[in-house]
Amino acid sequence: MSLKKASLIIVLILLIDQLSKIYIKTNFILGEEVKVLEWFRILFVENEGMAWGAKIPGEYGKLILTLFRLGAIVGIGYWLWDSVRNNGSRILITAIAFIFAGAFGNIIDSVIYGIIYSDSYGRVAEFLPEGGGYGTLFHGKVVDMLYFPLYDGVLPEWIPIWGGENFTFFEPVFNIADTAISVGVGLLLLFNKKAFPVKKEAGLETAA
Template sequence: MSLKKAGLIIFIVLLIDQVSKIYIKTHFELGDEYKVLDWFRILFVENEGMAWGTKIPGQYGKLALTLFRLVAIFGIGYWLVDSVKKNGSRILITSISLIFAGAFGNIIDSVFYGITFNDSYNKVATFLPEGGGYGTLFHGKVVDMLYFPLYEGYLPEWIPFWGGKFFTFFEPVFNIADSSISIGVVLLLLFNKRAFPKEEKE
């Protein structure tokens, strides 16, 4: 698989990811929800930290996370180019391309959204506002909107620890970039032998 085809995958994922995020940011207030189906909703939330909303504490926690992401994306990019040069399998290059695109998509939010949008609290944000953004360079928040509450209800009393409590499955809210990373990782796990074929001994 050529680097050109890998680049096309990355471009398509980034385009869909950023268009969806910019649309949500400029049409929804923070916390707004649109019900597509009972088990699928568009819910606008922002993630200041890592997966599941985890944050790095301290004044420079967010900056450290963004810089780490930048270093990681260079590493993934090198892995992709190296795999293409070594004629890696199609499944391997496709997977790396998806992971790269997803990571890069969220990096764009973290690096630039703080200066390109104002905040979304009780209002719809403006792109490139006159008064400046809600943050500074490298201190943007990642936009999430895909919500799949496949089950919502109270658990039976007989279940230990959680019995009788209200439970939602699947609770995390995510975006296209997160989906791309997850699909890439799952492909590597499911097709591990095809992604990393062992060289036959002569």
């Protein structure tokens, strides 16, 4: 696959990701939920840190995380360029393109959303507010909205430890960028041999 085709994949994912985030940010109040299906809802939450809502503690935790993400995206970009240069498999290049697009999509939120939007607490966020955004450069929050509570109920009493307690599966709320990263990693895991084919040594001949 050419770098041009890989770039097209990245641009398409970024467009879908950012358009969905812009729509949610400018139309939903934080915590607002719309039930699409019983097992699929649009729920507006913001992630200040890493996956699963984890955070790096301390005053500079958010800045450290954002800078780490920027460094990671440079590394992923080089991996993509090097794979294309060395005629890597289509699966490998597609997977890297998905991972790059997903990582870049969330970086956009972390880097600039804090300065271009007002906060969403009890109100719909304003784009480019007069008094400035809710944060500063590199201190934005990642917008999440996809929620799939496939099961939400009380577990049977006979289940050890958790029996009788309320349980939700799948509880995390995520976005298109997160989905792209998951798809990319999934492709690498499922098609590992195609993504990383073993090259036969030159001059090696099979026995007659």
